[in-house]
Amino acid sequence: MPRIFSGIQPSGELHVGNYLGAVKNWVALQHGHESFFCIVNYHAITIAFTPDELRRRTRDMAVSLLASGLDPAKAVVFVQSDVPEHTELGWIFNTITPLGELERQVQFKEKSARQEQVMAGILNYPVLQAADILLYLADTVPVGEDQVQHLELSRVVARNWNARFSPDAPYFPEPQPKLTPTRRIAGLDGQAKMSKSIGNTIGLLETPEQVWDKLRPAVTDPARQRKTDAGEPEKCPVIYPLHKAFSPVPVVTEVEAKCRGAGWGCMDCKKVLHTHMMEELTPIRTRAAELHARPKDVDELLHDGARRARLVARETMDTVRARMGLDASQ
Ligand code: TYM
Secondary structure, eight states: OOEEEEEEOOOSSOBHHHIIIIIHHHHHHTSSSEEEEEEOHHHHTTSOOOHHHHHHHHHHHHHHHHHHTOOTTTEEEEEGGGOTHHHHHHHHHHTTSOHHHHHTOHHHHHHHHTOSSOOHHHHHHHHHHHHHHHTTTOOEEEOOGGGHHHHHHHHHHHHHHHHHHOSSSOSSOOOEEEOOTTSOOBOTTSSSBOOTTTTOOOBTTOOHHHHHHHHTTOOOOTTOOSTTSOOOGGGOSSHHHHHHHHSOHHHHHHHHHHHHTTOSOHHHHHHHHHHHHHHHHHHHHHHHHHHHTOHHHHHHHHHHHHHHHHHHHHHHHHHHHHHHTOOTTO
16 A cells, blocks of 8 residues: 655644644545555644643644544554654755755744744754654655645655665655645635744634634735625636635536525525534544543543554664665664
8 A cells, every 4th residue: 555644733623724734634535545644743842832731732623533533443643752763864864965955945034033033953953854654665745735834854764865875776765745636725814825833724623603803804805895796606716726626516606606696695695504514523523522532532532543653663673774885783
């Protein structure tokens, strides 16, 4: 079976951007792929955090992923710090990654511009990401569009290591991103991508009332000032893409016609979206509440995930150490 790997930061609650850009695809791909899904808490400590909050957010993310449909019987779901081989390989990869490749990463530029003092972890962040993926020799990585540049770097890392330590037959595959039609979901402001750090998200576990309070003021086609103005769905940055993601095809067709013909106002359109969103999200919220009531079971699932991940990770590290001469005392 082909092997896939992907990761998500423990930012607490999963939002609709994470879900549509990545996690929903993970749930589909776990059938037919050997799958590893990782809550990347070492990546999360590159920005401000408190230990208690990190612990809580890590557990909450596990609950959200399981509630969304990741099945531990099919996929290996685990926490990055439970598998120390990630940081071990990350260090090794730091020694073969040109600084210039890291400095030109857009996410590095954006994140470092927001900080007074820039820590090395922000710069080396995508090197650890390359280690995450390559530790499992995964060649396919289901992610949203914002991760594409990081994956380009993962391929550079794989190529550099192979050229030095496995020149005859490449040991590490060059991982490719697997994107969905919902690869970039805009935030409620209609400007930036949906992102926890910007505060323009809809949380996956929010109640119907909370979701409605967010949809109601969301930006639509700016040319539609009045209900009687004809609109263009393609210019509606948030509501129309969410319809395409959550509403059945005949409803999307109706949305397009009613928008162009000014048959519905934007508020009518939002109400229809709300109904279809909640049809998909309410069962997830119910499952999450059940899982929250069984924290020991969630911990056990994560421990078992780490044990299974480590079996593969150790094997890779044995090969890496041997090829690099890091096995002198073994
Ligand atoms: P993170 O935690 O920011 O996001 C997790 C996944 O959600 C996707 N995503 C989106 N997709 C569409 N629209 C959006 N608005 C949106 N916001 C987020 C992301 O593209 C991602 O797929 N660096 C990674 C975590 C990581 C990782 C890895 C990913 C660490 N190691 C190895 C893949 C493989 C990150 O910060 O994702």
